[in-house]
């Protein structure tokens with residue numbers, strides 16, 4: 250029967266990686282796939298995680314099932330890491346999930362059951378997989394304006410104007426920090442404005458927090474989510490530990506729901522667990538068990554925070570270095586926004602043809618929309634890199 254199937258379109262970013270790996274040219278630059286890289290181009294196992302793995306290996310006595318919600322202690326610790334004091338003040342229910350993607354999917358399915366006719370509003374642009382994951386969960390997808398290529402900033406007024414047209418119970422997906430693919434983020438004042446709008450219009454906020462600690466700092470990057478948690482009756486948060494704990498392949502994340510009261514939160518939790526059961530039953534244990542060890546131990550927690558901060562600062566230095574190199578190469582401030590953005594990505598504003606040419610002529614690989622992974626920049630060759638970019642404009 251398979252011969253009657255249409256071939257599914259390949260994932261563009263993963264295909265780009267394969268193309269990069271097959272490119273024999275020395276000095277090739279991979280700015281495609283969203284993984285952190287050190288100065289030597291590696292995606293290291295974070296040192297606190299490596300220590301936690303050693304502890305786990307010597308102390309784990311069983312691999313028996315944990316249950317649909319996964320590691321309960323991990324859930325509690327992660328809820329507090331994300332929500333701060335709201336973790337105690339609100340009716341919070343957390344379920345361990347297979348990465349941020351798994352969390353998005355089971356939360357999406359749960360929200361579909363809560364509000365069957367609701368649309369989900371995504372920022373324009375957004376992470377490509379949002380559309381695939383949430384579309385497959387059954388949502389009708391709509392977009393709100395977000396990024397302004399002319400200024401490199403957020404079109405906040407237009408965003409608010411559009412969200413005012415959303416129907417009550419519609420769901421609004423927001424990037425908690427470090428917007429992917431643009432790197433342009435909301436200010437705390439804008440988050441407060443959104444919390445008010447969401448309350449006024451009866452909308453439901455769904456935050457995707459995949460880069461906590463990569464933007465302005467561990468606490469600062471959770472501020473928007475916490476502002477909402479203080480100001481709205483109900484919300485959902487999909488958390489990924491892939492980037493900030495370096496646990497990509499271990500598939501570690503959490504789905505968080507906040508309910509208006511205990512009964513409502515328990516109802517929603519039961520649906521979230523049902524969704525997990527229908528999709529994959531129980532999440533993989535290893536990554537969450539390591540995160541639990543790290544967050545419970547004061548010294549390991551500090552070691553993790555220090556390493557995360559050094560990763561954040563490395564990306565910031567690269568941003569500043571690239572903006573300065575592009576200023577020299579173009580003799581303009583056209584790319585000044587790169588130093589203003591935060592997180593792992595920025596969009597350069599190049600056409601698909603220019604992106605193709607950079608790949609062909611300079612072995613510089615970036616996503617078609619000219620999104621670059623800042624952590625992949627060659628720190629000792631920023632001027633040559635900037636010259637290549639400038640040659641396209």
Ligand SMILES: Cc1ncc(COP(=O)(O)O)c(C=O)c1O
Nearest residue numbers: 283348349350376429459489491
């Ligand atoms: C915006 C955003 N959300 C969620 C994820 C999910 O990551 P994972 O499923 O690997 O935890 C990613 C990963 O690239 C992302 O960029």
